[in-house]
Amino acid sequence: MRPLVVLGATGSIGRQTLDVARRLGLLVEGLAARRGSEELAEGAREFPESQVAASSPTIEERNRFVEEFGERARFGPEGVESLAARSGVTVVNGVVGAAGLVASVAALRAGNRLALANKESLVAGGPVVSRALAEGGGELIPVDSEHSALFQCLVGEDPAGVHRLILTASGGPFRGSRPGELDEVTVEEALTHPTWKMGPRITIDSATLLNKGFEVIEAHHLFGMSYDQIEVVIHPESVVHSLVEFADGSLKAHLGEPDMRVPIQYAITHPERAPGMMGPFSLAGRTLTFEEPDLEAFPALGLAYQAGRAGGSAPTVLNAADEMAVQAFLERRLSFPGILRVLERSLERIPPRPLEDVADVQEVDREARAVARELIGAC
Numbered sequence: 001m002r003p004l005v006v007l008g009a010t011g012s013i014g015r016q017t018l019d020v021a022r023r024l025g026l027l028v029e030g031l032a033a034r035r036g037s038e039e040l041a042e043g044a045r046e047f048p049e050s051q052v053a054a055s056s057p058t059i060e061e062r063n064r065f066v067e068e069f070g071e072r073a074r075f076g077p078e079g080v081e082s083l084a085a086r087s088g089v090t091v092v093n094g095v096v097g098a099a100g101l102v103a104s105v106a107a108l109r110a111g112n113r114l115a116l117a118n119k120e121s122l123v124a125g126g127p128v129v130s131r132a133l134a135e136g137g138g139e140l141i142p143v144d145s146e147h148s149a150l151f152q153c154l155v156g157e158d159p160a161g162v163h164r165l166i167l168t169a170s171g172g173p174f175r176g177s178r179p180g181e182l183d184e185v186t187v188e189e190a191l192t193h194p195t196w197k198m199g200p201r202i203t204i205d206s207a208t209l210l211n212k213g214f215e216v217i218e219a220h221h222l223f224g225m226s227y228d229q230i231e232v233v234i235h236p237e238s239v240v241h242s243l244v245e246f247a248d249g250s251l252k253a254h255l256g257e258p259d260m261r262v263p264i265q266y267a268i269t270h271p272e273r274a275p276g277m278m279g280p281f282s283l284a285g286r287t288l289t290f291e292e293p294d295l296e297a298f299p300a301l302g303l304a305y306q307a308g309r310a311g312g313s314a315p316t317v318l319n320a321a322d323e324m325a326v327q328a329f330l331e332r333r334l335s336f337p338g339i340l341r342v343l344e345r346s347l348e349r350i351p352p353r354p355l356e357d358v359a360d361v362q363e364v365d366r367e368a369r370a371v372a373r374e375l376i377g378a379c
């Protein structure tokens with residue numbers, strides 16, 4: 001197996017990736033994080049063949065890293081990019097936020113395998129990532145549980161025989177709510193996710209179902225399917241991670257305990273499988289339920305389809321405006337239904353335009369943040 005470069009090494013995906021690397025005895029050639037923390041330094045000691053990069057370290061952290069790691073230490077966004085562009089590696093991109101796009105493009109342009117957990121890469125920069133994949137000859141393998149499930153169901157299948165992709169969603173904390181019942185939702189209520197423990201932004205995005213909308217956009221770019229062929233079904237038990245329906249009426253589903261180490265490991269070992277750390281899975285005694293998403297109670301899901309179909313910069317605007325709106329909601333400057341109003345109006349204010357490169361994405365991102373900031377005061 002190829003050596004690993006782990007970006008976002010001290011975050012949840014990064015730590016679990018290092019777990020997998022230890023267990024499979026993989027060579028780690030690069031570790032990157034935002035800060036030059038003690039945890040990152042420990043990683044660099046544990047994996048002595050690795051280059052280590054901090055994208056925005058303090059002066060003290062920088063000095064300490066230079067002193068201890070000398071030539072192995074890199075700094076700034078360029079330092080992280082240089083790790084992503086090493087040759088012949090698998091880059092696990094677990095960076096949080098828009099900074100992940102540059103690294104994804106660098107990894108694919110260098111012809112590497114990109115194990116992608118950074119949502120913004122495909123949501124905000126889908127056309128740019130697709131172009132880097134086509135031109136650089138790299139490989140793109142999703143790490144998100146739903147997309148890994150779809151990817152695994154599609155191995156060995158002819159894309160022409162695929163009828164529909166069906167993404168499952170837990171439904172979030174407000175599953176079953178009627179339209180209008182969510183007007184008074186508090187931050188605490190929205191932060192209580194039933195099945196997954198995640199960061200605050202993705203937890204709020206799960207409460208509005210926008211997270212699932214972003215996953216629909218990611219699936220469109222990953223698998224080249226039209227939006228009419230991608231559906232969402234609510235499945236509160238989170239045991240079926242997603243399904244593919246084929247032209248002959250057959251369905252394939254991917255099941256398992258919700259544990260991110262499974263999709264992380266698969267993205268590294270594909271097309272092979274290695275022993276995992278999960279115990280045997282038992283279906284006996286389980287009840288699995290499925291229901292249609294309620295687009296009236298959760299209009300953000302429909303808005304994501306709309307932005308996806310508009311294409312170009314529209315999903316970039318949706319992503320940037322959502323980050324601002326969720327932050328404002330968490331700081332109690334915006335109501336729960338206010339999030340949707342900010343998203344709708346941001347999309348209206350910035351007409352979609354084509355995205356050629358990372359600079360285009362960054363420009364739209366800045367513009368959408370400015371527009372959203374203004375709207376938050378008025379919503």
Ligand code: MG
Nearest residue numbers: 144145146215
């Ligand atoms: Mg997911």
